[in-house]
Amino acid sequence: MAITKIDVIKIYRQKTALVIDDFPDMRGSIRRMLDNFGVISCDTASNGEEAILKCEEKPYDIILADYNLGDNKNGQQILEELRFKNLLKNTTIYMMITAETTKDMVFGALEYQPDDYLTKPFTQGVLGKRLDRMVLEKESLYEINNAMDLLDYDRAIELCQQRIDMHDKYEQRCLRIMSSCFYKKHKFSQAKKVYEDILEERELEWAQIGLGKSLMALNDLDQAEELFTKLADDGCLCLEIYDCLADIKTRQGDIEEAQRILERAIDVSPNAIMRQEKLAELSEDNHDWERAEKSRKKVIRLGNNSVYETPEHHFKLARCMNSEISDNPEAAKGKVKEVEEVMRSVKRKYKDHENVDLQADIIQANVYASAGHEDKSQEKMATIKDKMAAASNKSAQLMLDMAQTYKTVGDHDKAKEILKDLAEKHEDNPDISEAIDRLSDEPLSKLGKQKAVQLNQEGKELFASKEYSKAIQLFSQALKHYPNNIGLNLNLMLALVREMSAKGATAAQVQHCSSAKEKLAHIGEDNPMYERYKVLCDHLVKLKKSL
């Protein structure tokens, strides 16, 4: 396939290009080079926002982006946002220009890697050779990339297979595309097979990551973990492997380790908004409010003026600080002020959004109650009631916040009423179901009830074989998800009492037991579990004395 210089110029004439660089000199210089290659339509942008706006207006065939764009979004973040917003076609060339020879700046996921890196300084000749190469490759694989853009993965796979059978220059590119198409079509064993065949020949990083992800999808967590751990030890810089490892740990039930893994990834690359959010969630599950607060704040900062921006991020931060206050009332003073400020700014920023005002008030009332400011809390509650009556379209999250606030102010019946209603309406939504059961004293959702039966069964078996420390672990883990659950708290108390009776009391265990007891302080004598609770409390008093 001999393509002459004239042919290449013809190809360039039809291409549209975008040059992203914060230095005007550099922009001009690259633009002149493209002009010399034959590109007629060439736009420039000096920062990420401008670049994304331009891409929204029209699609480009060639994007040359400098990695380092000052304090602004870097070239990698632009790429990620373009892919996320679906503004970048597979037929487009995205070339990253870097001042450095290493791939240190490649922190993202495999999917977010540019087509090519070009190291500064480069001459026009070098850029020309590089672009020619990329343009010819994109021309040659146009049908395949186009099928991917049309989400017709079957067609893409078919075309790849044809190319692979020809054993031409792009055989391996096609293998790579084909395996990712299998993965996207959820044909994981086929994807796995392709990756394994490639790895038979050579240990290529992308194939290893692909294999690991396929193994995860096929539920072979141990083997996937082994593979990702080895990659991490070998210094693989694709941070997706940490996301995968954290996911594996979460699925294995070790959320503390999952949090630690993500923290490592965040240390390397603090600007990945999705990862920060995931870390915040994990930290909250681990009741590590400080870490969660830090990540929540970072999410808000990073989300500012981006696609990811939503009022919910602010509410999540406020809820997190509320939990912090409940856990540690001494921190209340500063936190209450901070929450007030966050709620003020969210109201200002989203003043046209439905219910934002109301939701902010609900959370604020909750925070006042948690911090012991009863007057202020009551005052807020009064305004909420009116607004609530006037509001149509109350979201599940809004009602969850309301239930939470009722609980904190001590109105458990009202809270339960709301939660029961939500449980019925959102029977099939696992996320809402879990949120409901997190707040309630007993499982209300269908899924939560099933989970409770299963947990109790496992607990019973552990009690029967006198494995109290395992039982303590089981109930403690479950309580991270359902902190208020009466049955779980009682079972935890029971396991702790039994363990201490058998082996002697320790201060830490007494403390652990007391905090479970506090969670149950509100149950009344009419509750069928009251008797068990009383008995356990008596035991606890005795054990405390024995210390």
Add this chain to the structure above:
Amino acid sequence: MTNKPEHNEENNVDFSMLLASSVHDIKNSLSMLLTSLDEVIDITTEERPEHRRSYSILRGEASRINNALIYLLGLYRLQNEQLSLNLQEVFIADFLEEQVESQQLLFDVNNIKVSIDCDENMTGYFDENLIAGVINNILVNCAKYTQDSITLSVEQNNQYLTISILDNGSGYPQGIIDHISNDNRSIDFNSGSTNLGLFFSQQIASIHHCKGRTGAIELSNSETGGGCFKLILP
């Protein structure tokens, strides 16, 4: 227990790290400098072709500084185990053309003919950036010592890929050839010539491995006298 003086961590400057970050800074400036220089050369030499030669020296030297900095950074990373190989499938013909292109000006003014003998579709697996550093170093070196021609050729056999760079100069001094073949990895900083580039090449080649095979470099002189550099990759 003896009382040790308190060790102040914060005042303890890690000199090699300092050096590495300075190198990084210098490279950024150099990049701007080279880009501007290219433009100046483009504009001025159209009107005053006689200036081409002095510009080429300027550019050649700047390029040498750039290469030396790349080695320093690379070796620093190697020592700190921060250098991870980014193995990729590379189209060798395209890759070599690009390396030659990056030194084209140097070849033009010195009237050196460079030819590449490589199958269009041949591919190899290596870290493109690191190997580019190696090839560039040898090319600049050859440009200095050859009479008028450099030949790059590629061979693939026994699961090894060999890139040879041949010139028609007076060949490598026997001392350097012996030094490399003795597998002596230390640099003799007292000998006057540090051969930093060759040391770097050797290091980069040797961190490339696949299924028990390891990369290496070889130096020899051809019968006609020219030097031959071989980069062998698994």
